[in-house]
Amino acid sequence: MEDEIDLRQYAELLWRNRHVIVAVTLAAALVTFVVSRLWLPRVYEASVLLVVESPQPDQASQEQLAAPVRAVALAPAGYQQIVQSPAFQSLVQDQVRQATGAGEPVPSVRIRARVVPQTNLLELTAQAPQPNLAARWANMSASLLLQEVDTLNRTRMQGALTLLEGQIAETRRSLDEAVKALQEFTRDSPSVQKLANEQAAKLELVSTYQSRLGSLDLALAAETTRLQALRDQLGQQPRIIALKKAFSPEGAALTQTLRNLGGDAGNPLISLEDEQINPVYVELQQQVAAQEATVAGLRAEREQAKAALAALTGEIQRLTAELVRLQAREKELTWQAETARRSYEAAVSQYQAQKSALAGRLGESTLTLVRQAVAPDSPARPRVLLNTTVATFLGLMASVFGVFFAEFWRQPVAGRSSEAVVHGAASNGQ
DSSP, X not given: OTTSOOHHHHHHHHHHTHHHHHHHHHHHHHHHHHIIIIISOOBEEEEEEEEEEOOOOOHHHHHHXXXXXXXXXXXXXXXXXXXXXXXXXHHXXXXXXXXXXXXXXXXXXXXXXXXXXXXXXXXXXXXESSHHHHHHHHHHHHHHHHHHHHXXXXXXXXXXXXXXXHHHHHHHHHHHHHHXXXXXXXXXXXXXXXXXXXXXXXXXXXHHHHHHHHHHHHHHHHHHHHHHHHHHHXXXXXXXXXXXXXXXXXXXXXXXXXXXXXXXXXXXXXXXXXXEEOHHHHHHXXXXXXXXXXXXXXXXXXXXXXXXXXXXXXXXXXXXXXXXHXXXXXXXXXXXXXXXXXXXXXXXXXHHHHHHXXXXXXXXXXXXXXXXOOOOSSOSBSOHHHHHHHHHHHHHHHHHHHHHHHHHHHHHHHHHHHHHHHHHHHHHHO
């Protein structure tokens, strides 16, 4: 039971020391109020509000823009990072230094940026010892941010312009090389049209030779048949024939006269048989020789026509291969020149679109000033009421702690004194 906490004793202890607790608490509150009100420097805050807009261009304009032009819109958090960067803070400090009069101390200024939740609003806050300076520095920081963002956008777009200029120069060089190669090919190589005309002429000549060969084949077949017929006739004729002759001219003449008169003269008195070359055979033999010469001539002409046709065919094949090669080369060079021309025109078009975007900031994220900063009526720091309230609670807690600590300190001393008295009495009794 001795270890149980008796709240009544604590309450009685606090009540007995109420004057001390109240005095300490009021002293802490009063001192804090006087210090906050009279001694702490006044700090005023002024805020400027900007809105981040991301206008989207129409689809046609967007398709005309080159890839470097299509800037990624910065979110409010991105602009917040710009404001909080050391470079921007240094720029603000330089402007404050320039705006501070000669002989006056240059205050240290830091601009705070805050993104309003669930909005595209960006709030810039400046602190100063005077209300008008706080508003001035806040407005100045907003103006610097607008200038900085505009400079960054123009620098980026100028870099894109430089990149596109390099692309234009490269595509122009490629176009010149392709056109020069095509011109040299046209000048140094045989004309494709000339080769095509030559090929057509030789194809027509081949057709003529083929028709001539057909005619020669028919003529040769007919003449060969005729030659065979003459040879058959020649084979049927005897080469030598036998003739009977009488020695008496008068008798031969009489016999012939009687035969002419239709009479029978009988046999001549004296006759002999004589062998001679058959003139029909000789004539047929001459015809066969002439026909053989004709057939040989037709055959020779046919062979010449076949040789010429073979040569023409080889020439046509060579011309066809050369024509195909030239056409393929000409087509390749023409395609290269056309591709280079399209690339050059596309680069020029992109460059023009980039210049238009640079002039109008098409598709860029923009910062718009919504509300300028005004001089505040009351300082942001020190917060007298908050400081006094906190000091009051701290004084109360400190006084209560002091009362308990003093009571704790007294109790051990009283216990030690009682124990000393008991020990003294026991010694005297002995």
